[in-house]
Each structure stands twice: as structure tokens, then as C-alpha cells.
Amino acid sequence: MKRYSDLEYLRLSKGQKFLYKLESFFAAIPRKLLNLILAIGRFFKNIGLGIAKEAKDIITTFTQGDWKTKTSYLVMGFGSIARGQILRGILFLLFEVVFIFYMIFAGGYWLSMLPSLGKVATHEEFVPALDSYKTVYGDNSFKILLYGVLTFFFIIAFLYTWRMNVKQNKISEQILRSGKKLRSGKEDLRSMVDDNFHKTLLALPVTGIMMFTVMPIVFMILVAFTNYSGTNDGVQNLFGWKGFENFNTLLTWSGSGANYSATFGEILVWTLIWAFFATFTNYFLGMLVAMMINKKGIQFKKVWRTILVLTIAIPQFISLLYVSKMFAKNGIINGVLLDLGIIKQAIDFLGSEANSGLLPRIMVIIINIWIGIPYLMLIATGILMNIPADLYESSRIDGASGWKQFTKITLPYMLFITGPYLLTSFTGNMNNFNVIYLLTGGAPANPAASGVSGTVGYTDLLITWLFKITTGAESQYYMASVIGILVFIVVAVISLVVYNLLPSVKNEEDFQ
Numbered sequence: 001m002k003r004y005s006d007l008e009y010l011r012l013s014k015g016q017k018f019l020y021k022l023e024s025f026f027a028a029i030p031r032k033l034l035n036l037i038l039a040i041g042r043f044f045k046n047i048g049l050g051i052a053k054e055a056k057d058i059i060t061t062f063t064q065g066d067w068k069t070k071t072s073y074l075v076m077g078f079g080s081i082a083r084g085q086i087l088r089g090i091l092f093l094l095f096e097v098v099f100i101f102y103m104i105f106a107g108g109y110w111l112s113m114l115p116s117l118g119k120v121a122t123h124e125e126f127v128p129a130l131d132s133y134k135t136v137y138g139d140n141s142f143k144i145l146l147y148g149v150l151t152f153f154f155i156i157a158f159l160y161t162w163r164m165n166v167k168q169n170k171i172s173e174q175i176l177r178s179g180k181k182l183r184s185g186k187e188d189l190r191s192m193v194d195d196n197f198h199k200t201l202l203a204l205p206v207t208g209i210m211m212f213t214v215m216p217i218v219f220m221i222l223v224a225f226t227n228y229s230g231t232n233d234g235v236q237n238l239f240g241w242k243g244f245e246n247f248n249t250l251l252t253w254s255g256s257g258a259n260y261s262a263t264f265g266e267i268l269v270w271t272l273i274w275a276f277f278a279t280f281t282n283y284f285l286g287m288l289v290a291m292m293i294n295k296k297g298i299q300f301k302k303v304w305r306t307i308l309v310l311t312i313a314i315p316q317f318i319s320l321l322y323v324s325k326m327f328a329k330n331g332i333i334n335g336v337l338l339d340l341g342i343i344k345q346a347i348d349f350l351g352s353e354a355n356s357g358l359l360p361r362i363m364v365i366i367i368n369i370w371i372g373i374p375y376l377m378l379i380a381t382g383i384l385m386n387i388p389a390d391l392y393e394s395s396r397i398d399g400a401s402g403w404k405q406f407t408k409i410t411l412p413y414m415l416f417i418t419g420p421y422l423l424t425s426f427t428g429n430m431n432n433f434n435v436i437y438l439l440t441g442g443a444p445a446n447p448a449a450s451g452v453s454g455t456v457g458y459t460d461l462l463i464t465w466l467f468k469i470t471t472g473a474e475s476q477y478y479m480a481s482v483i484g485i486l487v488f489i490v491v492a493v494i495s496l497v498v499y500n501l502l503p504s505v506k507n508e509e510d511f512q
Contacts, residue, residue, distance in 0.1 A: 032497050054163065061170045069169040076162060079169040083176070087185035092165045099158045107151040114148040117141040117226065118238040141234030145226070149219050153210065223481040230475035239478075246482045263449040263456055263465075264483065268490070270361070271461045275429040277365045278372070279422060285369060286376020287414060291406075293377070294384055305381070308374040316371065320438035323367055324350060351444035357458025360440055364459055368435050383417050384410070419502040426498075427491050431463045442468070462487050 004012070004020065012020060062070060072079035077092030113119075118139030127134045172182055183191070192200045225241055232239035250260045293304050311319070326332050327349040334346040351360035391409050400408070415422075436442060442457030442464050449456040456465060462483060470480045 029497060032500060033493075036496060057170075058163070058166055061166055065169060065173060069166075069173060072165055072169050076165045079165075079172065083172055083182055085172070085182055085185070085188070088168070088188060092161070092168075095158070095161050099154065102154065103151075106147070107154065110144060110147040110151050113139065113144045115241075117144050117240050118234070121238045122235050139238060141226075141228070141232075141238045141240070143234075145222060145234075146219060149215060149222065153215060220481050221485060223477055224485055226478055228477045230472065230477075242478070246478050250479065250482050250486070259449075260479070264486070266446075266449055267456065267460055267462055267465055270458075271430055274361075274365065274432075274461060275426050278368050278429040278432065278435075279426045281365065281369050282372030282376050283418075283422060283425070286373045287380045287410075289373055290377045290380035290384055291410070294381060305377070308377055311371075311374050312378075316434055317438055319371065320367075320434060323370075324439045327363065327367075348444075350440045351458065357444055357446065360444060360459050364435060364439055367439060368432075371435070379418065379421070380414065383414055387413050420499075423495060423498055423502070427495060430461070430487070430491060432461065433463045433467070436461050436464050437467070 009017065009020070062073060068079040068082045071082075075093065076096040077089035077094075080086075080089030080092060082089075118141045120138035122138045123136055124133040125136045126132075175182055224246055225243060226239050227242050227246075228234065228239040231237060250264055253261050289308070292298065293301050298304075328334075329346040329348055333349070334343070337343045338346065347359075349359060349363050351357060387410065392405055395405050395409060436459055440457065440459045442455075442460035444458055446456050446458050446460075455468060460468070466480045466483055469476045
């Protein structure tokens, strides 16, 4: 690709400038991806260096420490208690006792069962004395996997606490050697609500994030490597590890996996198309409505804004269900068109019957515009009011047309401010469950994409497809997990590439 100097670029025509920018954008993608891979490599390298540094410090602390420090390697908190820091030492010791009891009475069992995820399923056994069958409860694969993950997190927490115990002994020794006094229990408590208050404040949220966000994500990822489904529920029929077989089923284009791979590819393409139009139609039309309302000479501005805001106040699921009834074959829209003689027979707007799927796809995009414009109108109104009026006045004196003012002042300013919002809106629309499910339910059915991958419709997004294959007696949770991982990879790559190309990230000082 030829690189132009600033002077050469200014000499290019508008069409040549556009092509040059487009070519530069696609040419930058491999470099961005390479930088991402290198950054990931540096990340893991730094982790390795950090672990090596910590290991060296642990060994040094043990060899150079006194007997109190060395004893603390086995009995957590002993050094703190021996040096007079009773409260701190008791907390360390209590955590170790709880960990040992948990590992002996529960954790060890869950870890031992993880490789198999269970050996004996719940079954019926005949009892001659009672002349009847008795339910014998066996292993539970779901609980084994769940509590196995919990045990691993508990082990990590214990190792971190043990490391803090070792580090605390080293710091205490250094303080005593310098002739200073150690903090008492009261001073530790006072520190928790004073200079270390930020740590105290963040302790509960961080614990909550680990328990209710990180752990479920890890559990979901592990499900992708099993055959957990409605049939193999983990109780009546145990599920087990399948390795990368599920990924191979979804990504291969031959054999039994062809249906899954073709379906995933088709729905992914439609999801990206939907996300693009759902994002940018709302964005530009919402901006246009805001500019029209803000235009000088427009009467009843507050009334127009209030009407649009009222659409936000109504719960979205009510609006969508109402609109779906309006556009049904026996709905009010078809009724009016038939009465006026505009059409001879009712139109299947939302694809309740089999058709190509083009009209329902267009309709969900149009209806989403009606839902999304009020939000963008409010956002754009606030931003437009902050654009200096002097810019428009100066451009008007220089002879700039309204279109020129929009492309050179309004649009660049809006894109600079709302660039991150556009990115989050795009990723949010990829997972927009409500609009599709409440309007069409994914209909009309796509026979070419349905089969082992479940009933798939032309308007189904990846998120609605996930919902379908995780409900019912034949729920395929393992495949839903695989799809979720691949969706995350796609969204993450798009987000990272686009985020680094946003003007608000590359040129933060431009509008300051």
C-alpha cells in the first residue's frame, strides 16, 4: 500500500481520500491483530516473571527469616501472634483452619471426582424385603463440576492469603530490626477505616464479582468441554468430559457437524448485519430528529421531546408485543390496507408463515428504529447544545452550506463524543434478545438451517438461537456454551479493533 505525505494527501480528490482511508483501515487490521497477539504474549510473559519473582522472594524470606517466620510457613498467623499482633494472627490462623477442614471433609472429594464427573448415576434398585424398587441416589455431575470450580477458587484464595502471611512476616521483621514498633490490633482496625479504607470498601464488591461473575464464566467455559444436556442432566444420566469434540462439531464443514457449522455461519452473518443497521439507523435518524427539534423556528419543542420520551417510559416488552399484534396477518395494519383496497390479501409482515425471511428481517430493523430513536434523540440533544455556536456562525460567513456544516462540524463532534457509545451499542445489539424474540420469535422457520441444531428461524440472532437450544427436553447446554465462547471471541476482536480506531481514543485532545 502506497503511503502519502500530508501534502500529497491534501492534493487527492474526495473519492481518492475515501479510498485511501478505507484501504488504510483494512491494512491496519493485520497490524492491530499482531499487536494484540504480541500484547497477549507480553501479558503471559509478565505473569511468568511475576511468579518467578514471588517464588524467589518466598525462598529468600524463609532462608533469612527467624524461627517465627519459618513456623508461619506451616502455621499461618503464628509469626503475627508471637510478635504481639494477635488479631491479625488469629485471622490468618482461622482461615487456614477453615481451609483444612473444608479440604478434608468436602474439597478433596470434589477434586477427586472432577476427572470423571461422577461414576454412579441415580438409579432404581429392587429391594426383595419390600418387594419394590427403591431410588438409589448416586453422583451428581453438575454439583461435582460446580463445587470443583468453587474448590479451585478456594485454593487460589488460600494460596494468596498464605503469600500475604509470608509477606507480612517479612515486613514485621524489617520493622522490628529498624527499631520501630508494630501496629496493635486497634491500630489495624483504625487503619481499615482510615488510610486503607479503599481496600475495606472494595473487599465486598470484589468478592461478589469473583463469586457471581468470574466463577459462573469459568463454569460456563468448562461446560463447553462436556456433554451436559437435557438428556445427560448429571443426575439420571451423568455427563462427562468431551475435550474439543464440541468445538470440532460446530466448526467443521463436513460430516455430522455440517449442519451446526452452516447454521452458526448463517446466523452470525445475519447477527452482524442486524447489529450494523440497528445501530447506525438509530444513530443517524436519532441525530436527525434532534437537529430538527433544535432548529431555530421550530414550535412546541418541549412537546415533541415529551412525546418521544413517553415512548421510553412505556416498558419495551409491552410496546413490542403490541406492535407484533399490529403487524400480524389479522392485525390492524393489514385490516386498514385491505379496507382501503391497497392490498388484495393480508401481508405476512413478521413471518408467522414460511417465506424467504427478507420481509421479516426488514420489518424488525424498521420497528427497532421506532424503539431506538428516542434514546438517541436525547443523547444527541445534549451534545448538540454543547457545540459552540461560533463554529456555525463562522462557517456560515465563509459560505458553508447546511450539509457542509453537518459533515465538517456536527458529525465529527458527535462521532468524537459518542464513539464509545456506538461501539457498546453495536455489541449490545448483537445480543438484543427482546426485539427479535417478542416480535417474531425468530420466525419464519429456516428449513435449511434447522435440524440437529434445533428449530432456527430467518430472524434468529445468536442470542435467540442460544435460548432455543437451551430449552426443552433436548437442551444442549454444551453447544450453547461453545457458541457463547465463539460469540465472545468475535465481539472481543471487533471491539478491540474498532476501539483502537475511534477518534475519541486516538485524538483525545481534539475537542478539548
